[in-house]
Amino acid sequence: MTIFEKIADEVQKGNSESVGALVTEALSQEMPADTIMNDGLVGGMNIVSEKFKNNECFIPEVLVSAKAMTVGLGILKPLLAEKNVKPLGRVVIGTIQGDLHDIGKNIVGMLLQGAGFEIIDLGADVHVGQFVESAKNENADLVGMSALLTTTMVNMKTVMDGLKEAGIRESVKVIIGGAPVTQAYADQIGADGYAADAATGVDIAKKLLDK
Amino acid sequence: MESGNIPVLTIVEDTIPLAYEKAIREVWEKGIGIRTEYDRPEDPPSKDATVMIAVRKPFGQPRFHRSFADGLGGLAEYVQEVVHGAHDYWVKPVEEIIKAVESQDTRWTYTYHGRLFEYMIEGEIVNQIDYIIDKLSQSGHTRRAQAITWNPKLDPPTEDPPCLQRVWGRLCEDGHGGFIFNMNTHWRSRDLFKAWFENVIAITTLMRKIAEGIAEKSGKKVRVGRYVDISDSLHIYGSYFREIEGDPEKGIQSFFEMLESRSFEERTWSSDFVKPYFIDDGIGKGLKKMLERENNMPEDVRKYIEDELRKIEDDDYVV
Numbered sequence: 001m002t003i004f005e006k007i008a009d010e011v012q013k014g015n016s017e018s019v020g021a022l023v024t025e026a027l028s029q030e031m032p033a034d035t036i037m038n039d040g041l042v043g044g045m046n047i048v049s050e051k052f053k054n055n056e057c058f059i060p061e062v063l064v065s066a067k068a069m070t071v072g073l074g075i076l077k078p079l080l081a082e083k084n085v086k087p088l089g090r091v092v093i094g095t096i097q098g099d100l101h102d103i104g105k106n107i108v109g110m111l112l113q114g115a116g117f118e119i120i121d122l123g124a125d126v127h128v129g130q131f132v133e134s135a136k137n138e139n140a141d142l143v144g145m146s147a148l149l150t151t152t153m154v155n156m157k158t159v160m161d162g163l164k165e166a167g168i169r170e171s172v173k174v175i176i177g178g179a180p181v182t183q184a185y186a187d188q189i190g191a192d193g194y195a196a197d198a199a200t201g202v203d204i205a206k207k208l209l210d211k
Numbered sequence: 212m213e214s215g216n217i218p219v220l221t222i223v224e225d226t227i228p229l230a231y232e233k234a235i236r237e238v239w240e241k242g243i244g245i246r247t248e249y250d251r252p253e254d255p256p257s258k259d260a261t262v263m264i265a266v267r268k269p270f271g272q273p274r275f276h277r278s279f280a281d282g283l284g285g286l287a288e289y290v291q292e293v294v295h296g297a298h299d300y301w302v303k304p305v306e307e308i309i310k311a312v313e314s315q316d317t318r319w320t321y322t323y324h325g326r327l328f329e330y331m332i333e334g335e336i337v338n339q340i341d342y343i344i345d346k347l348s349q350s351g352h353t354r355r356a357q358a359i360t361w362n363p364k365l366d367p368p369t370e371d372p373p374c375l376q377r378v379w380g381r382l383c384e385d386g387h388g389g390f391i392f393n394m395n396t397h398w399r400s401r402d403l404f405k406a407w408f409e410n411v412i413a414i415t416t417l418m419r420k421i422a423e424g425i426a427e428k429s430g431k432k433v434r435v436g437r438y439v440d441i442s443d444s445l446h447i448y449g450s451y452f453r454e455i456e457g458d459p460e461k462g463i464q465s466f467f468e469m470l471e472s473r474s475f476e477e478r479t480w481s482s483d484f485v486k487p488y489f490i491d492d493g494i495g496k497g498l499k500k501m502l503e504r505e506n507n508m509p510e511d512v513r514k515y516i517e518d519e520l521r522k523i524e525d526d527d528y529v530v
Contacts, residue, residue, distance in 0.1 A: 016493065055457050055464045056472075063282035067493030098317030100301060103281045110494060121495070123504075151317050151370075182251075 003031065004039035007072065011044025012051075014064030016071040023072040033079035038116065041072045045114025052111070053199035059107060066110035073113075087118035089141035089209045092134045094122035096155045101148035104178055107198040108144060115202050116211075117142075128155055132162035135172050141209055144201070147178040156181075157189040173208040177201055217243055217444075218260040225267045227415070228276040228479045231408050232470060234264055238403055238447055239455065239467075247400075247446060254449035262445040269415040269438040270529055273479035278466075280405040283480075283488035284496025286412060287530070290489075291498065293413035294420055295515040296324040300507060305331070311368035320369045326360035327378065327417075340417075343380055344424035351382025351390055351425075361399075374400050375410070380421060382433065389432035392422040394439070401442040404451050411440060416530075482529045489523055489530050498523065 001009070003026045010018040019041070026036045048065045051057040093109050095102045102124040109119045120138050122130055135143050143163070147153035156176050163169040176186050177195035186194035192208055195201030205211075220237050224230035242258030250257060279286065291297035302325055303318035330337045339358030346356040357379040366372040377397040382390045396414055401407055419435050426433040447455065457465035470478060491497040495504075498520045502513060522528040 054462055055454065055466065055469055058277040058469075059280055060277055060282050060286075063284075063492065063494060064488070067488075070493055100298075100319075103285055106282065106285075106495070149317065151315075 003029065004036065004043065007036065007040030008044035008047065011041055011065055011068050011072070012048055014061065014068050016068040019068040019072045020075060023075045027075070027079070033076045033083060034085045037073065037076050037080065037085070041069045041076075042114060042116045045069050045111070049111050049114055049199060049202060059103075062107060063110060066114060069114055088116040088211045089205070090118045090120065090138055091142045091144055091205065092120045092122065092131065092138055092140040093144040094126035094131060094146070095124040096145050096147045096152050096159070097125060097127050098155060099147050099149055099152040099178075100124050102146070104148070104198065105144070105146040108146070108177065108195065108201040111198055111202045112144075112205060115206065117205065128158045128162055131159045132166050132168075135163060136166055136168050140172050142173045142175065142205055144175045144177075144195075144205075146176070147181060150180045153178065153180050153185065156185075156191070160189050160191065173205075175201060175204055175208070217245075220260050220262045220445075221265075222262065223265045223267070226271040227266055227269060227274055227408070227411055228475075230264050230266050231276050231278075231411075232478075234262060234403055234407065234445065235447070236467070238262065238445055242447065245446075247444075247448065250449050255452055257446045257448045259444050259446040262442050264440045264442075266411075266415075266438045266440070269411075269418065270435060270482075273476070273481045274529075275412070275480040275482070275485050276408055277478055277480060279408045281409060282492055282494070282496055283485055284492025284494070284500065286409055287489035287492075287497050288501050289409055290413045290416050290530075291501065291516050291519065293323050294417050295519065296322065296328060296512050297501065297505070297508065297516060298322055299325045299329070299512070300509060305365070308365050308369065312370060320365065320371070321360070321362075321373055323360060323373065323375055323413075326362070326373060327358045330359070331362070339378075340421060340424075343378070343421055344428055347380060347382050347392075347421075347425050348429035348431075351429075354381065356380050372399075374398050374406075375414070378414075378417075380418075382425065383436070385434065389434060390425075391436035392418065392425060392433050393436045394418045394421070396438075396440055398440070398442040398445075400444045401446065402448065403442075403445050404447045404455070407440075407445070411438075414438075414440075486523060486530050490520065 007022045048062055052062050091112055095105045109121050113119045145156050173192040175193040175195055176191045183194045193204040195204055218241050222230055222233045224233055238258050238260050242260045244256040245259045246256050299322050301319050303316045307314045307316040308320045327340050328338050330339055343356045346353055359377050360373040360375050376399050380394045385391050415438055422433045422435050455466040457463045491499045
């Protein structure tokens with residue numbers, strides 16, 4: 001088993017300590033940081049993501065794996081910045097204004113990060129203006145919005161209008177999701193994608209950004 | 212049972228994960244197909260039954276199933292919401308609750324902690340958990356130690372009224388000079404597949420808090436006993452069927468195949484494994500993160516959670 005396979009394996013098991021130790025070991029063997037990230041950490045999370053899609057692992061296990069990956073990424077981050085390694089895309093993500101439920105958004109965020117995207121997580125109950133401002137300031141490639149209530153999902157339309165008014169609608173893709181959200185609603189407000197579940201969200205993000 | 216009658220199921224198991232798995236199997240196999248307010252037109256009718264679940268050892272290990280709709284840090288925060296009122300400040304004012312669906316205020320209409328610890332009636336606040344502790348400290352055999360959540364004025368017009376209705380408890384002698392705290396909870400309606408497990412982790416933590424309160428107040432040795440959980444409607448929503456049945460054509464296995472493909476140890480976690488994630492799950496949740504993130508939390512609640520955090524960091528405390 002190569003050291004990358006070992007890292008991927010420990011990410012799947014959610015063993016943060018081993019991931020940290022193996023990433024440090026790989027660096028001491030002068031392995032490139034981007035290869036450690038892609039073949040080890042992202043490789044491991046891709047397997048977790050695939051298992052999750054196929055009903056082979058539970059939601060909390062995905063998040064335990066995500067923690068392990070985050071430990072490894074934390075070690076690599078300064079080196080990746082030095083080498084100017086680009087993520088697959090920059091994603092501004094949050095739960096829509098008025099909605100305090102954030103689990104769905106968190107899982108999508110973790111899976112996207114695991115797939116190699118950079119996540120700017122705005123949290124829950126995010127003001128519509130904050131989505132627009134962050135998308136603009138962070139040069140986001142994609143905005144992801146989640147809602148769990150019928151009363152709050154209407155705010156997604158306001159964000160869509162805000163992105164247009166700010167003149168960035170053409171440069172940023174939008175994916176929406178959450179219990180009351182449907183493909184029909186996504187079409188109605190002009191979103192580029194609707195994610196019925198977290199794993200689908202990652203597939204759609206990759207497709208929309210041609211990754 | 213005759214068609215049109217809701218099945219009545221009884222489950223008795225040693226631990227929470229064992230009871231949880233058994234309940235999912237039983238409701239899936241024996242539940243009646245019936246629509247709920249939350250089903251979408253394209254969803255099949257939900258599976259539903261009236262169910263009583265008894266857990267002999269609520270803190271027996273392994274205590275945590277791996278199948279629930281959140282992370283471990285999120286679960287830790289939910290426990291604080293129920294037991295210490297971490298999110299009581301997310302509840303909207305009564306005048307907005309009365310407006311029901313007309314209200315534009317999207318804050319919550321209740322929390323379990325709010326209703327149990329600060330029930331509003333005739334302009335006064337009643338701490339019903341203190342009442343249970345006081346009553347059982349004075350006379351452990353009483354059958355009157357209970358707390359309710361339902362507010363007949365506020366709840367009927369709201370979109371999501373409380374599921375938990377009542378908490379009832381009684382003390383029995385353990386035969387060794389100490390006492391056992393028995394607790395029952397009664398639920399109007401319950402999402403078995405995505406809410407039951409987290410509810411039970413939180414409510415049994417409250418059970419322990421009540422037992423500790425009685426012990427402190429009465430000077431008696433009080434241990435947590437069996438926990439009984441009664442749901443009028445324990446259901447698996449139609450929208451979850453895809454997840455439960457899988458899709459063999461797409462290589463997606465069913466929920467039951469997933470359970471069968473792993474040993475029980477591989478489907479559960481012990482309290483020891485879970486503890487560090489309850490403190491900080493490394494991805495933004497857990498008690499430390501909650502305290503950092505929620506700046507508007509009232510000081511007294513923050514203090515409770517800080518105390519809880521200290522206890523969890525102490526090796527003797529079982530989460």
